[in-house]
Structure formats: C-alpha cells, structure tokens
Amino acid sequence: MSPLAKALSDRSARVGVVGLGYVGLPLATAFADSGFDVLGFEVDATKVEAINSGTSYIPDIPTEEVARLVGLERLSATTNFSRLAECDAISVCVPTPLRKTRDPDLTYIVKATEEIARHLRPGQLIVLESTTYPGTTVEIVAPTLSSAGLEIGREVHLAFSPERIDPGNEQFTVTNTPKIIGGMTSECNVVAQLLYESIVNTVITVSSPTAAEMVKLLENTFRAVNIGLVNEVAIIADKLGLDVWEIIEAAASKPFGFMPFYPGPGLGGHCIPIDPHYLSWKLRTLNYRTRFIELADDINNSMPDYVVSKVSAALNDSAKPIRGSKLLILGVAYKRDITDWRESPAVPIIRALQERGALVSYQDDYVEGLPLGSHGAGDRLCSVELDYEAMGEYDGVVIVTDHRYFDVTAILANAQCVVDTRNLTGQQGREDPKVVKL
Numbered sequence: 001m002s003p004l005a006k007a008l009s010d011r012s013a014r015v016g017v018v019g020l021g022y023v024g025l026p027l028a029t030a031f032a033d034s035g036f037d038v039l040g041f042e043v044d045a046t047k048v049e050a051i052n053s054g055t056s057y058i059p060d061i062p063t064e065e066v067a068r069l070v071g072l073e074r075l076s077a078t079t080n081f082s083r084l085a086e087c088d089a090i091s092v093c094v095p096t097p098l099r100k101t102r103d104p105d106l107t108y109i110v111k112a113t114e115e116i117a118r119h120l121r122p123g124q125l126i127v128l129e130s131t132t133y134p135g136t137t138v139e140i141v142a143p144t145l146s147s148a149g150l151e152i153g154r155e156v157h158l159a160f161s162p163e164r165i166d167p168g169n170e171q172f173t174v175t176n177t178p179k180i181i182g183g184m185t186s187e188c189n190v191v192a193q194l195l196y197e198s199i200v201n202t203v204i205t206v207s208s209p210t211a212a213e214m215v216k217l218l219e220n221t222f223r224a225v226n227i228g229l230v231n232e233v234a235i236i237a238d239k240l241g242l243d244v245w246e247i248i249e250a251a252a253s254k255p256f257g258f259m260p261f262y263p264g265p266g267l268g269g270h271c272i273p274i275d276p277h278y279l280s281w282k283l284r285t286l287n288y289r290t291r292f293i294e295l296a297d298d299i300n301n302s303m304p305d306y307v308v309s310k311v312s313a314a315l316n317d318s319a320k321p322i323r324g325s326k327l328l329i330l331g332v333a334y335k336r337d338i339t340d341w342r343e344s345p346a347v348p349i350i351r352a353l354q355e356r357g358a359l360v361s362y363q364d365d366y367v368e369g370l371p372l373g374s375h376g377a378g379d380r381l382c383s384v385e386l387d388y389e390a391m392g393e394y395d396g397v398v399i400v401t402d403h404r405y406f407d408v409t410a411i412l413a414n415a416q417c418v419v420d421t422r423n424l425t426g427q428q429g430r431e432d433p434k435v436v437k438l
C-alpha cells in the first residue's frame with residue numbers, strides 16, 4: 001500500500017477543499033466529520049473568517065456542526081494557498097459559470113489548478129468536482145499539473161468526481177448519494193476511491209475522467225430536457241383546457257416507464273440552466289449541434305414570459321391592466337426551502353412585470369433582497385413581511401416558489417387572484433375560480 005493510500009485508509013491524511021461554497025463546505029464538513037483533518041481554501045476572506053469562528057453560511061450545514069468540527073481542530077480555512085502543500089488530497093469545488101456569450105467560463109478552474117500546480121508535491125491526490133465539459137480534466141487540468149514536473153498516475157494522482165449534492169434535499173445527502181469517480185489511471189481510481197469511501201456509502205468508478213464528466217452532464221441534461229418537455233406539456237394542457245398537474249399525477253401511477261417531472265416558472269440555480277450549455281459548447285467544437293438541449297433551453301427560457309402572460313390574463317379577468325397593478329410574488333429562491341436565487345426565474349418575471357408598469361413586491365423568508373429596485377443599478381428590492389391579511393391589498397399574488405412555510409388556506413382566503421406556477425394550491429386551487437395555474 002502506498003503512503004497516500006495508507007494515510008487515506010487510517011484518516012491520518014490531511015484533506016484540502018478548494019472553494020467553500022454550496023458544494024465545498026458540505027464536502028469539507030463531511031470529511032472532517034469522518035475523522036480527517038480538513039483545510040479549506042477560499043478566495044473570499046469573509047467565508048474563511050466565518051468558518052474559523054465556527055459559523056456556517058450554507059443552510060444545509062448547521063452552525064453547530066461547523067463550530068463542533070472547528071472546536072475539535074478538524075476543520076479550518078485559509079486564504080493562503082501555499083498551504084496546499086500541507087494537503088495529501090485536494091478536492092476542487094470552484095464555480096463553473098457561463099460567459100455572457102453562454103460559453104463555459106473555466107477561469108475559476110484554471111486559477112485553482114494553477115495554484116495547486118505551484119505547490120504540488122509528490123504523493124498528492126487532486127480531484128476536480130466542479131461540473132464541466134467532457135475533456136476538462138484531461139485537456140486543461142492534467143497539463144497544468146504536469147507542468148510542475150511530476151508524473152500523473154505515479155508521483156501525483158488526478159481524478160474527476162462530479163458533485164451530485166442537491167441543496168435542501170433532506171433524504172439524499174453526501175453520504176447516501178453514490179459518488180462517481182473517473183481517474184487518469186487505475187491507481188488514481190484506487191486512491192480517489194479510498195478518499196471518498198470515507199464519506200460516501202457507494203463509490204462507482206468509470207474508465208476515465210472524461211466519462212465521469214459526461215455522467216454528470218447526462219444527469220443534468222436529462223433533467224433539463226425532461227423539464228422542457230413537461231413545460232411544453234403544461235402549455236399543451238392549457239390549450240386543451242386540461243389541468244397539467246392532474247395529468248402528471250395520474251400518469252405517475254404507472255409503476256414503470258414513466259417518471260414524473262413537473263412544470264414551473266423556468267429553470268433556476270447553478271446547475272440545470274447552465275450545465276447542458278457546457279455540453280453544447282463542447283459538441284460545437286466537434287461540429288455537432290445538440291438539438292435536444294437547444295429545444296429544451298428554448299422552452300424553459302420562455303416560461304417566465306408564459307407566467308407573465310398568465311398574470312396578464314388573471315388581471316384581465318378583473319378588468320385590470322398590468323400597468324399600475326400591485327403584485328406580490330411569493331418565493332424568489334430558485335426552488336423550495338433554500339436561499340439560493342441564482343438564475344431564479346423570479347428575476348426575469350419580476351423584471352418583465354416591472355417593465356410593464358406593475359408595482360412589484362415579494363415575500364421570501366429565505367431571500368432578504370434582490371438587485372431589482374426601481375431606482376436603477378444597486379437599488380435592492382427587499383422581501384416584505386409575511387402578512388396574509390395584507391395580501392388582499394394586492395391586485396394579484398404570484399406563487400413562484402412553493403416554500404413549505406406558505407399557508408395555502410390563508411393565501412386563498414385573502415388574495416384577490418392567484419397565479420400558481422408550482423401547484424402549491426393543489427386541489428384547493430383547482431376548485432377556486434380565482435386561482436390560475438400553469
């Protein structure tokens with residue numbers, strides 16, 4: 001057994017996590033909880049201070065858990081990247097956004113890899129976890145690490161292992177979500193497997209980092225395409241005078257060959273709206289057009305406008321125009337019970353309603369403010385207090401995110417009209433003429 005394999009097996013290895021966001025912090029706490037000494041690397045000094053003072057800024061990770069691990073001296077964070085040399089295994093969890101042109105922005109991966117290469121020493125394992133296009137580990141990360149003069153697979157190890165965390169999901173966590181690993185060599189697979197077996201019940205190895213990168217993109221493209229399909233089915237059902245939610249509920253009773261997906265106001269978050277574009281971009285370089293991805297993207301991107309058309313129709317029923325109407329948006333996070341509003345469809349919906357002259361407020365206990373104030377750049381729109389009786393003062397209420405704390409009966413008792421994009425109102429909404437559903 002190599003010294004690295006031994007140190008991973010007996011938990012004497014020091015684990016580094018680069019990027020302590022929605023993915024990196026849960027990973028770092030999981031490694032620390034399993035007995036490793038974990039050092040987090042962050043460019044954002046406020047996050048480093050928060051961790052070192054035992055405070056969490058990610059809702060899925062309780063502050064008490066961070067405080068406990070910091071107290072046990074198993075978890076700490078730093079902005080000093082020269083300390084990468086102290087780590088035996090390093091997982092990279094930096095952002096992979098899109099550029100304005102919707103091409104992949106690998107800047108964060110490149111910077112993090114360059115830092116690692118600068119401090120690389122024999123016996124280290126590097127694992128990229130950020131979602132990216134097939135080929136990134138082999139074409140971008142490996143050459144940068146090799147420039148340090150160490151041989152991958154012999155002196156240092158490299159693998160890609162996609163992060164599959166689902167923020168807010170209480171049923172599937174780091175531990176019980178199987179982990180995919182694609183190492184550069186079989187020895188890379190062996191050591192990466194040893195690392196992740198400490199925190200994950202099931203580890204599955206594939207033949208290469210590129211295969212592991214493709215696994216992640218298949219998963220998220222599958223979701224994006226199926227959501228696109230069901231969003232179109234929502235439009236079709238509406239044209240046929242049918243309730244799409246009833247149709248899906250009944251279809252889902254089939255125990256095989258059907259898997260329910262649900263329509264909504266549009267895609268949101270850091271993954272589903274973005275990841276398929278990484279695949280499209282890569283395939284464009286190979287002169288192939290990913291038609292399913294493009295079509296789903298078209299439909300999903302049109303949903304905020306579709307919601308606005310529903311709001312317009314609902315107000316029209318009371319002979320009101322959008323201009324001058326007071327509207328309350330319920331929920332702006334991109335999905336239920338989380339704080340993340342990145343790429344949330346609430347943003348284009350609010351913008352479109354404001355552009356048409358509506359006076360828009362929103363209520364979301366998870367999101368304090370959005371950069372959508374009516375006084376130009378920098379002006380914030382802040383969440384209003386949750387006051388069900390005051391909902392009657394609005395011309396309409398639009399449910400964009402179905403947070404569990406919303407009281408459907410109280411909403412229906414007070415609101416003048418409700419546009420429900422998530423079926424939060426369920427059967428009650430189906431029977432209530434003032435509810436317009438997607």
Ligand SMILES: NC(=O)c1ccc[n+]([C@@H]2O[C@H](COP(=O)([O-])OP(=O)(O)OC[C@H]3O[C@@H](n4cnc5c(N)ncnc54)[C@H](O)[C@@H]3O)[C@@H](O)[C@H]2O)c1
Binds near residue numbers: 044271
């Ligand atoms: N959020 C999710 O649900 C989710 C799920 C699966 C996969 N992913 C993928 O995981 C990756 C990370 O996503 P996230 O949601 O955690 O992003 P995030 O923005 O929450 O966190 C990334 C962190 O990395 C830090 N960072 C940026 N550059 C750095 C550098 N050079 N060195 C050290 N730290 C740096 C940022 O300050 C930030 O704190 C992305 O590729 C994303 O697609 C995210």
